[in-house]
Amino acid sequence: MTQIENNSPExxxxxxxxxxxxxxxxxxxxxxxxxxxxxxxxxxxxxxYRHPKTGEEVPRIAVIAVDPTSPFSxxxxxxxxxxxxxxxxxxxxFIRSMASRGSLGGLAAATGSLVQVFDAAGYELIIIETVGAxxxxxxxxxxxxxxxxxxxxxxxxxxxxxxxxxxxxxDILVVxxxxxxxxxxxxxxxRTMLTLAHPQPEDQAHHGSPGSSPQTADDQQDTDWxxxxxxxxxxxxxxxxELIAELDRHLNYLQVSGEWQxxxxxxxxxxxxxxxxxxxxxxxxTKISPTTYKNTLKKVITRQMTPWKAVxxxxxxxxx
Numbered sequence: 001m002t003q004i005e006n007n008s009p010e011x012x013x014x015x016x017x018x019x020x021x022x023x024x025x026x027x028x029x030x031x032x033x034x035x036x037x038x039x040x041x042x043x044x045x046x047x048x049y050r051h052p053k054t055g056e057e058v059p060r061i062a063v064i065a066v067d068p069t070s071p072f073s074x075x076x077x078x079x080x081x082x083x084x085x086x087x088x089x090x091x092x093x094f095i096r097s098m099a100s101r102g103s104l105g106g107l108a109a110a111t112g113s114l115v116q117v118f119d120a121a122g123y124e125l126i127i128i129e130t131v132g133a134x135x136x137x138x139x140x141x142x143x144x145x146x147x148x149x150x151x152x153x154x155x156x157x158x159x160x161x162x163x164x165x166x167x168x169x170x171d172i173l174v175v176x177x178x179x180x181x182x183x184x185x186x187x188x189x190x191r192t193m194l195t196l197a198h199p200q201p202e203d204q205a206h207h208g209s210p211g212s213s214p215q216t217a218d219d220q221q222d223t224d225w226x227x228x229x230x231x232x233x234x235x236x237x238x239x240x241x242e243l244i245a246e247l248d249r250h251l252n253y254l255q256v257s258g259e260w261q262x263x264x265x266x267x268x269x270x271x272x273x274x275x276x277x278x279x280x281x282x283x284x285x286t287k288i289s290p291t292t293y294k295n296t297l298k299k300v301i302t303r304q305m306t307p308w309k310a311v312x313x314x315x316x317x318x319x320x
Contacts, residue, residue, distance in 0.1 A: 004113045011113075018116055023264065025115075026125050026145055026251055028125065028128070028147075029128050030127060030128065032149055032152075038130075040235055041174065041232060041234040042063060044237045044240045045127065045240060045243065046093055050087075060122060060125070061124070062094045063087075063093065063129070065097045066097075066098055067097050094118070094123070098111070112267075128143065143267055146172065147171050148170070149174070151186060152177045153177060171227055172227055174232050175187050175229065175232070178238070191229050225253055284314075
């Protein structure tokens with residue numbers, strides 16, 4: 001995994017060998033603003049999956065925790081791993097912390113590659129926790145099959161949720177720290193917003209009704225998924241079994257409706273485009289001299305050349 005993160009030739013060879021064995025794991029993304037309790041919730045999710053109350057099959061779980069880059073070492077601060085103490089010693093859980101290394105969007109550049117490693121290794125569930133960058137975290141929706149957006153009461157106006165595009169990327173909305181003041185207000189506000197964004201016929205169960213199980217998987221075969229809004233208290237595990245039930249329901253919806261295949265296609269398309277952009281830039285950098293670039297940049301700064309003309313000149317100078 002270190003070779004892959006460092007984008008080494010050895011890492012590339014490993015990915016080449018592993019790729020045909022991928023495509024089986026359920027990818028769960030967990031995102032939200034800092035302070036909402038994402039790491040604690042991920043800890044409880046993995047713990048409950050590994051310790052079911054009934055005789056259900058126990059899945060192997062991989063957790064990828066993307067941490068902010070240390071300004072001193074350039075590595076991950078490992079703060080998320082500290083909060084996942086309940087998983088220590090469980091051979092069926094693998095936790096990998098990785099630094100964002102300046103990448104925007106809540107993920108690191110190599111996150112998708114590490115997902116492939118765990119997928120090929122036979123982990124049935126892969127939970128990806130984003131860095132907690134706030135309004136920029138939409139990349140996770142392009143990677144995960146199911147995206148959980150975590151909110152918390154008292155962190156600001158729920159209108160920020162709309163501005164961030166959260167309603168568009170959330171498959172499941174969680175109001176964590178539901179034992180705090182203002183939790184009911186947050187739940188009502190999010191459910192109201194979802195009702196406006198996803199109008200449902202009056203004869204269908206309302207997804208935001210407390211304790212209701214809205215549409216069954218069979219009912220949803222021909223309809224859009226309506227994101228549920230669930231209260232949780234991650235520090236005690238309250239609400240986590242209900243969240244797992246919704247995750248299972250969403251997985252069933254993806255498989256029955258054909259959405260799973262669509263999301264896999266979109267994920268691989270996005271990965272190919274990102275790799276193509278990186279490769280083209282790397283190829284361009286080998287073809288253009290630093291002096292030419294600096295001289296062109298100087299002309300832009302002194303208003304002798306427009307940025308658009310500068311790009312055209314730099315591409316032509318590199319023979320592209």
